Amino acid sequence: MDGWPGKSEADRILEDWTKNKNLRKHAYAVEAAMRVYANKFGEDPEKWGIVGLLHDFDYEKYSTLEDHPFKGVEYLKEQGYCDELTDGILAHAEHTGTNRDTVLKKCIFAVDELTGLVIAVALVRPSKKLADVKVRSVQKKWKEKTFAAGVDREIIERGAEELGVELNEHIDTVIKAMQGISEKLGL
Numbered sequence: 001m002d003g004w005p006g007k008s009e010a011d012r013i014l015e016d017w018t019k020n021k022n023l024r025k026h027a028y029a030v031e032a033a034m035r036v037y038a039n040k041f042g043e044d045p046e047k048w049g050i051v052g053l054l055h056d057f058d059y060e061k062y063s064t065l066e067d068h069p070f071k072g073v074e075y076l077k078e079q080g081y082c083d084e085l086t087d088g089i090l091a092h093a094e095h096t097g098t099n100r101d102t103v104l105k106k107c108i109f110a111v112d113e114l115t116g117l118v119i120a121v122a123l124v125r126p127s128k129k130l131a132d133v134k135v136r137s138v139q140k141k142w143k144e145k146t147f148a149a150g151v152d153r154e155i156i157e158r159g160a161e162e163l164g165v166e167l168n169e170h171i172d173t174v175i176k177a178m179q180g181i182s183e184k185l186g187l
Contacts, residue, residue, distance in 0.1 A: 003082030010050045017057045029115040036177040037107045051088035065095050110159030114174045120148035122187045130182040135171050
């Protein structure tokens, strides 16, 4: 993958920059959703997964809107990685002003917030397991504005719309992707 870090290199970057276990789990969840969508759209799951894995890798060191994800992207460019990777990372954050003009960019924007909501729903289930999360579980909590209040539902809706996927189908796709790595997520 010319201009792209391999999976092991991307894992190393994440581990070097991100010590917070929950932030790493978020990265794994977004990676899983990106891989599933890449397969769905006939794209490269390795590349899309790496965008998902690295989209927040600089957040622990640079959490302000002025710095994240710009500092991480700057680092990746210095390492010689391609614009497709760095532009994909920029696209996950609306404040970057990045034009979401590719399916990859639309996808990272669409899945980022939703993974957080799905994890929150899993954590309030009696079992605390992703296996018990269904679309209707997410729909029920969706309406409770105080539940996972930091998750911007409008961004999730707009992301699904930009991606051209019905919202419930989008939720189902992300749930299933995350269920596929439930052990890694500890859920």
